[in-house]
Amino acid sequence: MSDAAETTEPDLAFDEQELLPAVAQDADTGEVLMLAYVTEEALEHTRETGLAHYYSRSRDELWKKGGSSGHTQAIEEVRVDCDGDAILYLVDQDGGACHTGYESCFYRTVDGDVVGERVFDPDEVYE
């Protein structure tokens, strides 16, 4: 029997490379941390583990955020946009999101001004 109050999982519109862009936002501060991509498998890992997973296009592999740096993203909520072709991860970011040491990958303006906060030294985190 159908249940009118039942929620339906939104359809996801993966692109021809079977990817969706995923934005990570700090659930507390609202800071937009990064944009990466997910496959269906990466999204499943995210939902099952409660830790943000992506798909690395350059390394061509499933990627657990913080796997090498320890700077994981604990998932507070996963949202989908109206067309089902973008994902929003609301996360509790451990350390910083950016491999350069900044809290957010969006630490520069388009004019080149640095507006972000550096929260770790990448030389001490990545060996």
Place this chain on the structure above:
Amino acid sequence: MSDAAETTEPDLAFDEQELLPAVAQDADTGEVLMLAYVTEEALEHTRETGLAHYYSRSRDELWKKGGSSGHTQAIEEVRVDCDGDAILYLVDQDGGACHTGYESCFYRTVDGDVVGERVFDPDEVYE
């Protein structure tokens, strides 16, 4: 002569379709409003006019956000990510960002729960 204090515009890494994903975030509330795409031309229009422009992949044309709805996005700041392959628009959103009437296109969780706020009636805005 070079000037050490001079800022350099970050290089942008447009993809093979000459696009970059662009995230729009409400500059006041921090709400992530939408994800769309920009061409170099769209980004130039954004910077020149102070109003968010995108490139519509479905309509294959430059797209001024709010051109038909009036729900424009006044630009507070444009940021670039570490790899130059994503853009963040910090905006003052007039009306709602989503064509469905919600403030944000990310108004649903991946489980289908509606968590966003509806701020206009699309039947009254789009004719």
